[in-house]
Amino acid sequence: MPDRSASPTLDLQLTWRGxxxxxxxxxxxxxxxxxxxRDALQPVPMDALRGWRIQPCDFDAVCVEFLTPDDTWRVLLDTSDEQVAALALRRVLGQPVPADS
Structure with missing residues (x-):
């Protein structure tokens, strides 16, 4: 069982256009x-995760896309956080899925 009291190794957040x-x-x-x-702030159902990837959303934001069987959950991050986020996510979740075409 994971230690839920442990501090994160990376904590990124962004408020972007509301x-x-x-x-x-x-x-x-x-x-x-x-x-x-989404209608409100919601946790991404990581227990249903099938893959992840990072893609551009706009000129000033990237989307970390968490793919579940029923939905794609997009978490916006600043473009300057893209590389560090990719490294950290790869370490825990494995390789990203190919970019959406």
Whole structure:
């Protein structure tokens, strides 16, 4: 069982055009929440995760996309956080899925 009291190794968040997103990376898990394309702030169902990737959303934001069987959860991050987020997520979740075409 993961130690839920452990501090994250990376904690990124962004409020962008009224939407909030946060990705917290721990040594053994990832916690993410988003209000982007949602009615309210919601946690990403990481237990249903099938893959992840990072793609541009706009000139000033990137989307970390968490793919579940029923939905794509987009968490917005600043473009300057893209590389560090990718490294941290890859370490915990494995390789990203190919970019959406």
């Amino acid at each position: 939407a909030f997103g946060r990705v917290r990376v721990f040594a053994d898990r990832v916690h993410a929440e988003t209000s982007y394309e």
